[in-house]
Amino acid sequence: MSLRQTISDDLKAAxxxxxSERVAQIRGITAKIKDxxxxxxxxxxxVGDAEIVPMLRSMIKSRTESAAMYRDGGRPELAxxxxxxxxxxRAYLPPELSDEQLAEAVDAAIAETGAATMKDMGRVMGIxxxxxxxxxxxxxxxxxxxxxxx
Numbered sequence: 001m002s003l004r005q006t007i008s009d010d011l012k013a014a015x016x017x018x019x020s021e022r023v024a025q026i027r028g029i030t031a032k033i034k035d036x037x038x039x040x041x042x043x044x045x046x047v048g049d050a051e052i053v054p055m056l057r058s059m060i061k062s063r064t065e066s067a068a069m070y071r072d073g074g075r076p077e078l079a080x081x082x083x084x085x086x087x088x089x090r091a092y093l094p095p096e097l098s099d100e101q102l103a104e105a106v107d108a109a110i111a112e113t114g115a116a117t118m119k120d121m122g123r124v125m126g127i128x129x130x131x132x133x134x135x136x137x138x139x140x141x142x143x144x145x146x147x148x149x150x
Contacts, residue, residue: 025088053134
């Protein structure tokens with residue numbers, strides 16, 4: 001089942017069970033997916049899971065930043081709301097690689113490209129993106145690659 005269908009089914013289930021907060025959270029996700037659809041329609045493309053997963057990751061990033069700002073501003077109730085949204089969004093992401101698996105993948109990509117300096121980082125990241133696609137959090141991978149090539 002596609003990610004889009006899973007989200008739609010979860011929305012229907014939340015509506016039937018009267019979970020108004022969860023309904024609002026999932027509707028936020030579907031609104032972002034519709035934004036992707038509109039942008040893709042202009043180009044004549046279809047939006048699949050490969051485009052939805054990075055969008056979900058960016059939603060998590062923005063909500064994490066918002067939660068931190070709310071906590072710093074003395075608004076813990078708003079921070080908790082953002083964190084609840086993060087948990088809902090995270091449920092739709094594929095499981096992340098463990099730190100060990102990520103390190104192994106980065107080491108393999110570095111060995112394959114023969115990368116030695118930061119100038120080679122783009123090639124390493126390209127291989128990782130090709131291998132793992134949307135399943136890889138490129139932000140985490142970026143940090144590991146930088147550490148290895150520094």
